[in-house]
Amino acid sequence: MPEIKEEEILGRASQGDREAFGQLYEQYVTRIFNYVYYRTGNVHDAEDLTARVFHRALHHIQNYTDRGLPFSAWLYRIAHNLVANWHRDRSRHQEIPLDDASLLHYKGEPPESALVQNQETEALLRLIRHLPSERQHLLVLKFVEHMSNAEIGAIMSRSEGAVKSLYHRTLLALRDELEGSGLQGEK
Amino acid sequence: MGVAKQIIDASKATYASIENRLAGVFKTVPPRKEFIRGLSHQIKIHPPAIANRLTDLHLVLILLASMFSLMALILVGVRAVLTFFNGRRRTPRQA
Numbered sequence: 001m002p003e004i005k006e007e008e009i010l011g012r013a014s015q016g017d018r019e020a021f022g023q024l025y026e027q028y029v030t031r032i033f034n035y036v037y038y039r040t041g042n043v044h045d046a047e048d049l050t051a052r053v054f055h056r057a058l059h060h061i062q063n064y065t066d067r068g069l070p071f072s073a074w075l076y077r078i079a080h081n082l083v084a085n086w087h088r089d090r091s092r093h094q095e096i097p098l099d100d101a102s103l104l105h106y107k108g109e110p111p112e113s114a115l116v117q118n119q120e121t122e123a124l125l126r127l128i129r130h131l132p133s134e135r136q137h138l139l140v141l142k143f144v145e146h147m148s149n150a151e152i153g154a155i156m157s158r159s160e161g162a163v164k165s166l167y168h169r170t171l172l173a174l175r176d177e178l179e180g181s182g183l184q185g186e187k
Numbered sequence: 188m189g190v191a192k193q194i195i196d197a198s199k200a201t202y203a204s205i206e207n208r209l210a211g212v213f214k215t216v217p218p219r220k221e222f223i224r225g226l227s228h229q230i231k232i233h234p235p236a237i238a239n240r241l242t243d244l245h246l247v248l249i250l251l252a253s254m255f256s257l258m259a260l261i262l263v264g265v266r267a268v269l270t271f272f273n274g275r276r277r278t279p280r281q282a
Contacts, residue, residue, distance in 0.1 A: 018230070018231050019231065021231075022227060022230060025226070026227070029218065029223055029226070029227075030215070030218060030223075033216070033218040034215055034216055038213060043219075046218075047218065047219070047222050050218070050222075050226070051226050054230055055229075058230060121211065124208060124212050125212055128212070139209065139213070140213065142209075143209050143210060144213045144215065168202070171201075171206070174205055175201055175205055178205070
């Protein structure tokens with residue numbers, strides 16, 4: 001199968017070619033799902049928001065203009081905005097139940113073993129979820145997407161240096177939180 | 188210099204330790220296959236695609252049908268109002 005450049009697929013998708021958009025969808029759905037999943041902490045909302053991201057992208061793809069940023073940056077911005085709205089709506093109606101963290105072990109693992117094995121992971125994720133939205137955004141892009149500071153900067157509309165600085169401040173804040181919560185011990 | 192180097196090394200070790208833990212926390216989670224398939228189906232086939240398949244003739248027919256429906260609705264409404272007022276006028280005379 002000939003390899004087609006993303007630019008070409010994007011061009012076709014922005015002219016209403018559903019198949020081309022479908023190709024972009026196939027390429028990015030797992031990444032967007034993971035991003036949303038780690039930002040929301042549960043599978044159901046992650047699926048719902050991932051679907052909304054792609055529906056919104058499909059709706060606005062004809063307005064997409066290539067400004068030298070990767071297409072993923074555009075998708076992540078949509079995801080980021082939807083997640084921010086989701087958090088805002090949720091905080092208006094109810095608090096996030098701490099039990100939601102247990103849903104993070106959705107991978108078909110037996111719940112008991114997952115619970116024992118991942119207690120510390122859950123605690124750390126809870127700490128991360130209490131960080132400001134921007135810092136969570138940065139951590140997910142860094143550790144789930146394995147993006148460089150420059151790529152994250154493109155998505156967050158910040159310079160590479162600003163991302164680096166924010167990253168270090170985030171790590172320090174996490175270290176303080178870990179010390180405060182008694183989770184300091186290295187694995 | 189020795190103290191400064193120690194401080195730098197300590198902070199590097201702290202960062203590395205937290206980074207290791209974060210790397211252990213964030214793992215790629217595959218979405219459900221049914222979810223991917225379902226959403227793919229929606230994206231490739233749903234409303235706009237159906238709209239694209241409509242020919243001009245279909246659109247004209249839908250438009251005409253909508254207009255007739257609206258006219259029928261208005262006529263029924265007007266008739267109901269007239270019947271109502273006529274009924275009210277007659278009632279006192281009969282009494």
